[in-house]
Amino acid sequence: MAQVPLAIVSHKRQVCSLYKRALRNLEAWYDRRDVYRYRAVQMRARFDENKNKDVAEGMRLLASGQKELFENKHFQPRNFANSPGGCAFEREVILPDWVLDYWHPLEKAQYPEYFAKREQRKKEYVAWWEKQYGKPDPSDLGHH
């Protein structure tokens, strides 16, 4: 499914995306900042050179650029730790509170005091909400 194009991406956006990926790739290859800057400027110059080409030529250049990027891709790309692909991505899963509402009654029965207090607090919260913001409009409740 990942390969199915879900939207039409304009040529401009494709070029921008290629440029960004090329820079990220350069970042992976050249780790010292000054060296990277030098390479990045060169890369920018290469893109700028072909700025005002016609569409057919632009598409050919885009295809060749993407091929070049693929062939020069770093074997261990530099990822941000907390972003997809990074080592700390989605490391700790904090379960949302509503999961407890979907417990089976038998499971809930094992912690009677907790759930009694929880129900009480929910009621108090609803009362507080209604006092603060008024009763919800019945037409808004349709999505349930």
Add this chain to the structure above:
Amino acid sequence: MKYLSICSIAFMNLISVSIVCFILSLNFLLNDMIYFIEWELVSLNSISIVMTFLFDWMSLLFMSFVLMIASLVIYYSKEYMSADININRFIMLVLMFVMSMMLLIISPNLISILLGWDGLGLVSYCLVIYFQNIKSYNAGMLTALSNRIGDVALLLAIAWMLNYGSWNYIFYLEIMQNEFEMNIIGVLVMLAAMTKSAQIPFSSWLPAAMAAPTPVSALVHSSTLVTAGVYLLIRFNILLSNSLLGQFLLLLSGLTMFMAGLGANFEFDLKKIIALSTLSQLGLMMSILSMGFYKLAMFHLLTHALFKALLFMCAGAIIHNMNNSQDIRLMGGLSIHMPLTSACFNVSNLALCGMPFLAGFYSKDLILEIVSMSNINMFSFFLYFFSTGLTVCYSFRLVFYSMTGDLNCSSLNMLNDEGWIMLRGMLGLLFMSIIGGSMLNWLIFSTPDMVCLPINMKMLTLFVCISGGLIGYMISLSNLYSVNKSHKFYNLSVFMGSMWFMPFISTYGIICFPLNYGQVVYKSFDQGWSEYFGGQYLYKKLVNYSQMLLLMHNNSLKIYLMLFVLWILILLSFLILL
């Protein structure tokens, strides 16, 4: 009232047991004692189930080291994992791991070894998947399944051992060493040890297991769990010496050492570099063990445990400060920002390289000199010395990347040495990393080995170390106009940087055929013939039959009468015939 945290309680308990074990081991070593404790669990008529424990200097010393490292790691975790909501679970898992390790160390019996061994596998799986992202789950699965092969090998060895009537292998090793059955047990135990110690072709799980929290890596994946395989083979060393098995292991472990050393030079993940370095040192231990020098393997195992745990703890402190980022390309100039951590890091790195008078020097130098004196083939000799050079090379590269130059990390990062609890844990091990080698050398080898080598051979170790260091420095060097060296040799870099494609082979490579086969079977059997003759055919037939039945029930008087006549005829025929 101030409560003691679970970390402090566990630390105090473990360190005190560790000290007791250490003193006992000295006593056992000096008096040359071995205690064999038999504990009869059940005795019914002539059947008795006996639990046996073996206490000698080796097991006690290993136990004291494991406990000491575990205690310091737990102490360190107090701060490292302080933001974690499940720290109690974490400490419990680490303690369970230590228990399993203890059971493994003191067992002279294959069954109880299997108990400890399986415990290690299970707990290490739980620890690898401690962080709950997909990477950790995949790494955990790879770890657990790779180790499972070893568990199965041990189970098979237990089945074979039934030939002898008991599983106390220690009684049979010497007298039965030329028996065919014993050789099979040797092969199986070697297979088990190779999986646990991540030798080729089971190497891919060790770098993957770095998805675990860093204290776990410091304890489990550097100093204790992975050395369990080496320890098992130390116990079974009689089967390896002067046999084809030993030669085979020498080749594989030499290749592991070489592959890991090469891989570490192309790796950018801080923890994975250290993991590959562990793999390389495990290869060294295995190879010297396969040549018959089990005491040397034990010596290197212990010193390696000390400085590698420290190295991991320093790496953890760095990662903690870098906001979980492990990429060494993002580091730089850490010696200015984190001087104490950097000092510990450098000491452990130098100990790993074999810098004279640090822990690693005594064991590594001795191993290389013994190798120089032994009769081994040129290829193995090359692997030994080249890998030593590679070790220095990647260590220097690592230091160059992380300690020197400018900080490459994102701005607004507070880097400092403020984690005093973590630092105290590290300083404890720092002390041991400096004096551990000489101390053990004087303790284990009461009469030093006679090493007699020509000056060239003697200097060879030093030469490979210095040239390795220089190459490490040179390959990391870059200026404004330099082209990345690994970019020039792209294919080679990819090959070496991905551990000779071993992670792909042991995951996709293994699952590829069953998956493809499964697809074919699914397509042509599940959805093909089986569906045609099974589900669909049955359905069609049932539909036909029920249509016929419906036809019969269609209130057709003729059919009823015909059936009535038919029944009368059948009954009559029965009456006449009977």
